[in-house]
Amino acid sequence: MSRRPESRGARTDAPPAAPAAEPRSWVPRYLCNVLLWLLPVWAAWALATPAYNGFLLASGANLLHLTERPAVTIFHRLDADDAGVERRDFPPGRALAGSFRVTDLHFHLVLLAALFLAVPGISWRRRLENLGWAVLATVFFDIFLVFLYVKFLYATQLGTWSLAHYGALARNVYGLGKHLLDLPYKLGLPFALWAGFYLHLVGRGVSAAAAADR
C-alpha cells in the first residue's frame, strides 16, 4: 500500500486495485507534450514580444513614478529588445542613466506556457484558465522586475550620485532584490506556478490525475 500522505485517510480494508486496471503515469505523455508545445509557444512569444516590451516599459514607468516626486524616469526604446533609462533631472547630455534588455526579462513566459499547456488529462477550459492566472501573476512579476532593474541602476550603478541619493540599506535591498528576482525567481517562477496548480497530480496515474482536477 502506498505510504504517501494523501493515502493516510484511505480505508485500509479496501480491496487492492488490480494491476491491469492501473493506468500508466501521465509523465511520459507530459514530457512529450512539453517538447511539442515549445515551438508554437516560442513563435507566439516572439510575435507578442514587441507589444509586450512596450506594455512592460509603460507599466514599469508608471510604477516608478509612484516613488518619484516629481516623476523623472522615462524609457526610450533603443531597438526591438533594448530600452534606455533617462532621467529628466539630469543634464541633457547625460540624461541616459543606463540601458537594459527588456526581452530578457520575460522569456520565462515560454517556459510557463509550455509547462501549463502540456498537462494531459485536464480539460482545455481548465488548462487555459490556470494558464491565464499564471500569466497574470507573471505579468505583475515582470512589471516589478522592470521597477527593480531601474532602482538597482539608480542605487548602485551611478557612482557618487547613487551614494548621495541612496543609503546603504536601500543599496543592499535593491542589490539583493535584483540578484534574487533577476535569475533564480525569474527562472523558478514558471515551475513554482506550475507546482501551485498541478502538484496534486504528481504520483498519480492519468485517470486519477483527471479525477483530481480541481
Add this chain to the structure above:
Amino acid sequence: MAKKRAPLTAPPPPAAEPGPGWWRRYRREIRFLALFLLLLGAGFALVSLQWVNDHAVEPFTAGIARASGAALDLLGQHTTLQGTVIRSPRFTVNIRNGCNGVETMLIFLAAVLAFPATWRARLLGLGLGIAAIQVVNLVRVVALFLTGAYLPRLFDASHTVIWQTLVVLFGVLVWIYWANRFAADGEPAA
C-alpha cells in the same frame, strides 16, 4: 520488485483533518511552495557571498570551461583555456554565472528538498539530476560556442532566450520525472 502507486481513489475526506478548508485542500502545495521559495532564495544568497563565489562557484565554472574546451577540441575547434575563458581562432567566450548551470541546479535542489520524499530518494534524485543537468549544460556551452563562431548573429538570442529556457526546462522535467517515479512511493521525510 513491482513499483507501488498511490491508490486510484479520490483524496481522503477533508473531515479527517483539522483546519480551515483551503488549508486542508492546498496544504501540500502551500508547504511545498513556501519551502521551495525559501530554499531557492537561501541557495542563491549563499552562492552570492564573495567567499563562496571565489572558493566554490569560480573553480566549478573553471571545471565546466575545461570540460567544454575538451569537447570543443574533439570537434576540431583548437581551443585554449584561461580560467573560465575559452578561446579559439574564431571565437572567445567567458563562462560566467548564469551559464554554469548553477541556477538550474539550485532550482532543482530546492524542489527536491521541498518535496516530501525519503532522504534516499532525495539523494538519488540530487546525484542523478545534477549530473544530468550538467551534461545538458555542457551541450549548451558547446552549442553556444559554435553558434558564436559560425552564426554570431544568433548568439545573443541563443545565449539567454533559447538555452537558458531549455536548461531550466530540462531541470523542471527531471524533477517531475523524479517526483513521480521515485519520490511519490517513499515514506515522507519529516
